Amino acid sequence: MAWLLELVPPEYRRYGVFRRYPPTLVRMARQHVEACVTAAREGFRTARVDLGESVPPHGVEALLEVYRREGTRLAALAEAIKLVEAALREQSPSPSPGPSTPAP
Numbered sequence: 001m002a003w004l005l006e007l008v009p010p011e012y013r014r015y016g017v018f019r020r021y022p023p024t025l026v027r028m029a030r031q032h033v034e035a036c037v038t039a040a041r042e043g044f045r046t047a048r049v050d051l052g053e054s055v056p057p058h059g060v061e062a063l064l065e066v067y068r069r070e071g072t073r074l075a076a077l078a079e080a081i082k083l084v085e086a087a088l089r090e091q092s093p094s095p096s097p098g099p100s101t102p103a104p
Contacts, residue, residue: 004029004084007077023088030081033074040071 001022005013007029012018018025044067051060 001025004081007081008032023085023092026081026085026088030078030085033078033081037071037074037078040067040074043067044071 001019004022004025005018008025009032012025012028018028044064047063047067048060051063055063
């Protein structure tokens with residue numbers, strides 16, 4: 001739980017639902033990290049065009065290296081979160097079916 005809370009914005013710590021129901025925190029962490037991966041990819045693709053006139057080439061290259069490193073880190077986090085999510089699914093009991101009615 002503590003690790004997952006470190007992956008989401010700090011404001012999320014205010015919501016008790018995440019502590020009561022770990023799958024809710026896993027879901028939010030997965031979505032948050034996946035959105036960060038998407039943003040890093042977009043930033044990488046557009047950095048040269050967006051910053052070409054205001055940042056020297058070596059500055060843009062340095063930024064692209066940050067995107068590469070962060071992209072790799074974020075992708076690994078996304079995979080780790082998926083493993084935690086799968087483990088929680090295996091660990092939690094399946095909801096029991098409702099009461100069965102006898103056949104007529």
